[in-house]
Amino acid sequence: xxxxxxxxxxxxxxxxxxxxxxxxxxxxxxxxxxxxxxxxxxxxxxxxxxxxxxxxxxxxxxxxxxxxxxxxxxxxxxxxxxxxxxxxxxxxxxxxxxxxxxxxxxxxxxxxxxxxxxxxxxxxxxxxxxxxxxxxxxxxxxxxxxxxx
Amino acid sequence: xxxxxxxxxxxxxxxxxxxxxxxxxxxxxxxxxxxxxxxxxxxxxxxxxxxxxxxxxxxxxxxxxxxxxxxxxxxxxxxxxxxxxxxxxxxxxxxxxxxxxxxxxxxxxxxxxxxxxxxxxxxxxxxxxxxxxxxxxxxxxxxxxxxxxxxxxxxxxxxxxxxxxxxxxxxxxxxxxxxxxxxxxxxxxxxxxxxxxxxxxxxxxxxxxxxxxxxxxxxxxxxxxxxxxxxxxxxxxxxxxxxxxxxxxxxxxxxxxxxxxxxxxxxxxxxxxxxx
Amino acid sequence: xxxxxxxxxxxxxxxxxxxxxxxxxxxxxxxxxxxxxxxxxxxxxxxxxxxxxxxxxxxxxxxxxxxxxxxxxxxxxxxxxxxxxxxxxxxxxxxxxxxxxxxxxxxxxxxxxxxxxxxxxxxxxxxxxxxxxxxxxxxxxxxxxxxxxxxxxxxxxxxxxxxxxxxxxxxxxxxxxxxxxxxxxxxxxxxxxxxxxxxxxxxxxxxxxxxxxxxxxxxxxxxxxxxxxxxxxxxxxxxxxxxxxxxxxxxxxxxxxxxxxxxxxxxxxxxxxxxxxxxxxxxxxxxxxxxxxxxxxxxxxxxxxxxxxxxxxxxxxxxxxxxxxxxxxxxxxxxxx
Numbered sequence: 001x002x003x004x005x006x007x008x009x010x011x012x013x014x015x016x017x018x019x020x021x022x023x024x025x026x027x028x029x030x031x032x033x034x035x036x037x038x039x040x041x042x043x044x045x046x047x048x049x050x051x052x053x054x055x056x057x058x059x060x061x062x063x064x065x066x067x068x069x070x071x072x073x074x075x076x077x078x079x080x081x082x083x084x085x086x087x088x089x090x091x092x093x094x095x096x097x098x099x100x101x102x103x104x105x106x107x108x109x110x111x112x113x114x115x116x117x118x119x120x121x122x123x124x125x126x127x128x129x130x131x132x133x134x135x136x137x138x139x140x141x142x143x144x145x146x147x148x149x
Numbered sequence: 150x151x152x153x154x155x156x157x158x159x160x161x162x163x164x165x166x167x168x169x170x171x172x173x174x175x176x177x178x179x180x181x182x183x184x185x186x187x188x189x190x191x192x193x194x195x196x197x198x199x200x201x202x203x204x205x206x207x208x209x210x211x212x213x214x215x216x217x218x219x220x221x222x223x224x225x226x227x228x229x230x231x232x233x234x235x236x237x238x239x240x241x242x243x244x245x246x247x248x249x250x251x252x253x254x255x256x257x258x259x260x261x262x263x264x265x266x267x268x269x270x271x272x273x274x275x276x277x278x279x280x281x282x283x284x285x286x287x288x289x290x291x292x293x294x295x296x297x298x299x300x301x302x303x304x305x306x307x308x309x310x311x312x313x314x315x316x317x318x319x320x321x322x323x324x325x326x327x328x329x330x331x332x333x334x335x336x337x338x339x340x341x342x343x344x345x346x347x348x349x350x351x352x353x354x355x356x357x358x359x360x361x362x363x364x365x366x367x368x369x370x371x372x373x374x375x376x377x378x379x380x381x382x383x384x385x386x387x388x389x390x391x392x393x394x395x396x397x398x399x400x401x402x403x404x405x406x407x408x409x410x411x412x413x414x415x416x417x418x419x420x421x422x423x424x425x
Numbered sequence: 426x427x428x429x430x431x432x433x434x435x436x437x438x439x440x441x442x443x444x445x446x447x448x449x450x451x452x453x454x455x456x457x458x459x460x461x462x463x464x465x466x467x468x469x470x471x472x473x474x475x476x477x478x479x480x481x482x483x484x485x486x487x488x489x490x491x492x493x494x495x496x497x498x499x500x501x502x503x504x505x506x507x508x509x510x511x512x513x514x515x516x517x518x519x520x521x522x523x524x525x526x527x528x529x530x531x532x533x534x535x536x537x538x539x540x541x542x543x544x545x546x547x548x549x550x551x552x553x554x555x556x557x558x559x560x561x562x563x564x565x566x567x568x569x570x571x572x573x574x575x576x577x578x579x580x581x582x583x584x585x586x587x588x589x590x591x592x593x594x595x596x597x598x599x600x601x602x603x604x605x606x607x608x609x610x611x612x613x614x615x616x617x618x619x620x621x622x623x624x625x626x627x628x629x630x631x632x633x634x635x636x637x638x639x640x641x642x643x644x645x646x647x648x649x650x651x652x653x654x655x656x657x658x659x660x661x662x663x664x665x666x667x668x669x670x671x672x673x674x675x676x677x678x679x680x681x682x683x684x685x686x687x688x689x690x691x692x693x694x695x696x697x698x699x700x701x702x703x704x705x706x707x708x709x710x711x712x713x714x715x716x717x718x719x720x721x722x723x724x725x726x727x728x729x730x731x732x733x734x735x736x737x738x739x740x741x742x743x744x745x746x747x748x749x750x751x752x753x754x755x756x757x758x759x760x761x762x
Contacts, residue, residue, distance in 0.1 A: 049361055050334070050342040053354050057344070070417065080415035083424070084398065088364045088412065090423060091393040095296065095386065096357060097305025106425035119425060135305050139350035143677070144684060147490045147509040147542075178747045180562045185747035186655040206746070210657065310456050316488050316689070320659035324745045336696050345675055346489040346688050376745035378478065378661040380457045 007061040007127040009036045011120075012047045014079075017068035017109045024113030032117035033124035036064070043067065045078030049089045052103060056136050062102045062127040064119075069107040079107075101126055102133060152264050153200040156227070156253050161192035163225055169251055173211050173226040175204040186211065200227065200253075202260035207370035209235040210326040218249050225251035230280050231370035234403025235326040236270045237277070238366055238410075244329055247271070247406050270406055281401045286369065289388040296385065308353070314379040315352035317345075321359060321373035321383055327366045334358060356386070364390040365411030368403050429615035430583065430608075431591035435467040438608040442515050445607045447551075450484065451517040452477040461516060472518050475561050476737060480667040481516055481523045482530070485546045488664070489688045492542070492674070496682040507684075508541060514550045515604060521575040522566050522737040524554045526667025528578030532729040533670055542687070551604045554579035555592065560623035563738030565751055568629050571736055573622040580604065584619035593619050629754040631722070631732070637757050638723040644715070648760070652753050653714035655746045660691030662740035662749060663717070668733045671697075692716050718753055 013019045019040045025032060041047055044067030055063050065086065073079045086105050094100050104123060108116050150158075160172045176187035176197045184203045188211075189195050209232045211217070218224065228236065233252060240247040247270045254265030254273060267273045296304055319335075322328045335343045335355055343358055344351035360383075367387045374384040394400040397420055400411040430438065439449050443465070451470040453462045460479035464470055471477070496503040527547065534543040556574035557564075566572060576582050580601030583592035594612060596602040605612065637643050663669040673690035676683050690697060693714075698707045707713050725733035734750060741749025 048342075050358070053357065054342055057350065057354065070421075077415065080417065080419070081412070083419055083421055084412055084415050086424070087397050087420065088390065088393055089361055092357060092361055092364070092386070092390060094301070095293075095304070095389045096308045096353070097299075097301050097303070099301040100423070104425060105423060135302065135309075139309070139348075139353065143344075143346075143348050143350060143491070144494070145491075146507045147487060179741055179749070179752065183747050188654050211655070314456060314458050316660075316664045318660035318664045318691070319694070320657075320661045320745050323657040323659035344677055345673075346677060346686050348489050351489070372745070376659070376661070378665055378743040380478075382457075 005128055005131060007035050007124060007132070008059060009062040009064060009120075009123060009127060010055040010060045011036050011038045011064040011066060012041060012051050012055075013038055013064075013108075014044045014046075014067035014074075015040050015042055016074040017072060018066040018106075018116065020110035021108040021112045021116040024110065025117040026113075028113050030113060030117040032120040035124045035127075036120050043073065043075050043078035044082035045073075045075065047082060049085065052089070052093075056098070056133070057140065059137060059140070061130075061133045062104070062123060064104050064106065064123060066106040066108050066119075069109055072109060098136070099130065101130060152255060152262050153198070155264070156200055156255075157195050157198050160189065160198060160225060160253070161195040163251065164190065164195060165192045168223060169225040170220075170222040171217075171224045172198070172253075173208050173224065174198040174253070175200060175206070175208075175227060178203075198227075200255060200262045202257050202262060204255075204262065205229075205257070205371070205375070207232045207235060207326060207368075207372050209239065210324060210372070212236070212245055212250065213239065213326060213329040218245055221249070223249045223251055225253060227253045227255065229254075229256055229370075230265070230273070230276050231368040232326075233265075233270060233273045234277055234280070234368040235370065237403040237406050237408065238368070239326065239329075240270065240406035241408050242410060274405065277404055281404065285388060285391055285395065289369075289384055290392070292382070293385045293389050293392075308356075309349060311381045312352040312356050313349045314381060315347060315356065316379060317347035317352065317355060318378060320376040320378060324372040324376045325363070326370075326372075327363055328359075334362075356381070356383075360386045360390055363387060365394040365398075365400055366402050367391055426614050426616050428594040428605075428612045429586070429591055429617065430594050430612055432467070434591075434611040437611045439464065439466060439517075441607045441611070442604070447513045447515045447604075449515045449517055450481075461519075464517075470518060472555065475557070475559050475564070476520050476522070476739070478665070478739075478743070480526060480665065480737070480739070481519055481552075482526055482667050482669075484514070484516070485527060485543055485550070486530070486534075486670060486672075486689075489686055490542060492685045492687050494682075494684050495676075495678075497680075509545055511545075512549060514546075515553060516550060517553045519552050519554045519579070520557060520737070521554055521571065521573060521577070521579065522564075522735040523667050524552050524578035525566075525571055525575055525735040526578065526737070527552065529668045529729075529731055529733055529735060530670050532731075533725075536729070551580045551600050552578060553581040553583060553601075553604070555583045556585065556619075557623045557625075558585050558620045560625045561738075561742075563742040563749075563751070564623070564625045564736065565628045565738050566736035567625045567627050568751075568754070569631055569732055569734050569736040573625055584622075586617045587620045588617060589620075590617070593617075625736075628751055629758040631754070634754050634757045635722055635726070635732075637760060638719055644719075648756070649711045649715040650709075652756055653711040653748075656693070656710045656714055656748055657746055658693050658695060658710050658713070659745065660689075660693050661743050661745065663691040663693055664689055665739040665743050667735055667737055667739075668721075692720070714753075718750065721750070722754075 172189040175184040178185040343354040459477040491507040534540040721733040
């Protein structure tokens, strides 16, 4: 029996809410899947769609983007702007065939350590079921080989 | 007097009086069915101008030429409704002063050019409203619907095949009036978000970035699609973005010179069904 | 009498070449684009095209190709060359302009440093050209002193027969002769006349153009500004050109490892000559367009004795704003002496 597939997941989170939520999960000794790599940013408004593309390019099987609930943004409006951007970017990715299940968005406050842990676990399981994002990673593998013609 | 003669004489008049320094229009191309952009500076040269059903290019792209409008003088330009919307967006994004743009409006119906009355971008509000009311292209909707019906894997394969043809000539970017960045994100190398190489991955990334940056700004003039030397159906991806902003935010690009860009604004009750 | 290849024997030839270890490439229409690609049978081919949209240059000088794979270690760098594999290829149905393009670029890739990535592919390829019996509004081979049946760059020349049943076959090089070996039994002797080649009008006076370009006063002429006004600065003319050969070296990877790649670059791009300091010696589109014309019809011939243009006309055919070399050279031809 081969090893179960361990997905690589990159989480882009805002420092004020979701990162603090992840911190709370940790200090509360909640256990969650170790498949996630957290990248902390000042605000969801700072999370450029380029980050998501870069994560996929570098081999991520799934991406989570998360920040403060609407109304709770440290910078008042950052997450509202981000939300519009996500709506559009998500539609674009879906249209080009990048499965919606692999790119997820959430609101997690500093108090929601349990929600964070649970979400990471669900997400990891969902992506484990989908399997590695071979279609995309294949594009990178091709680059690393010799020319065929 | 036909529309072509009418506009030639008006263009000559504007140049003669010094009301505009330049007229950007169409002239004869290298084959009978081609029209090429032409820059007219004297009343005599205005005779070269042509206007008919073959004049499809969105000439507003020349207005963002560096330094063209910086002397404060006016320029006249031949524009269809999509070009007029481009002017509205460029003005809303503070790239041009719409007061400096004199518009020779026209539309193409059944292969013939017909006059659209007005001279300033704001004169064409009803034209743009009519375009919005007419809705997005039904043909494109049908084409893109075919893709939406596919599974994600099939769709990915479809675009992979299409984008593998891309040679990164950037004709799509250069011809687009909305692509005015002094330094395009693909040309930025610190950090380098997008691979500059035109392997399929680099092409995939470039095309996603291009489409995203045009979301809510594209007026569907079709310039990129016509320009693409390798026939990638860019119209479909642009259409999908236009549909998304229309459905989600009731946003139609280029309605007026003071319409806020869709991604630079928000409503508290914007839809968020997908957010966990 | 001459050797004849009948169309109904083409599949036998393809099979024979394939079993002799060649891959056979021919013009095809795939995914809404005409280009050279591998074929298995004659029905895959699109031999009716005046010209495929993409050139065969792509198969010798790809738009992007890996050169070396590297890994930076503490006191050392590991590097590994990534030469293309050995592969014998037949290019069937090449147009004379595309074949000439290869011959024009050969000296460039081999004059001081022999570019292995080019020559490895060149040396293992046999070019089977079909003379043109049709042309379109953009063809201009005759203007650059080539013809619809030029043999430059070709190993085998096929001339379509008047009756449309096949081609007259002429081996031009040893490589061409060797290619005909495995298919000798499918060729026959015949006396059918070849169809007349396409008549391509001379669109400009290339001697007058070269003379004008060589005049130092022309460099700063206002002409360049006027003629390039509508150029939008994309690279489609250069990337579709069978002779344009500029490239850029890019490292792709992270801090410690990556791949060094050779990517097409275009003199039409503003970034092409941009210095790190921010200074750009060719800072307007007119200077870039001048460079393109000067390079093709002045500098290149100064160095290698030929013009870097084979007259395919793709630059004009595909230009988003209907520009291209033809218009500029016509305008130069018509300048007052």
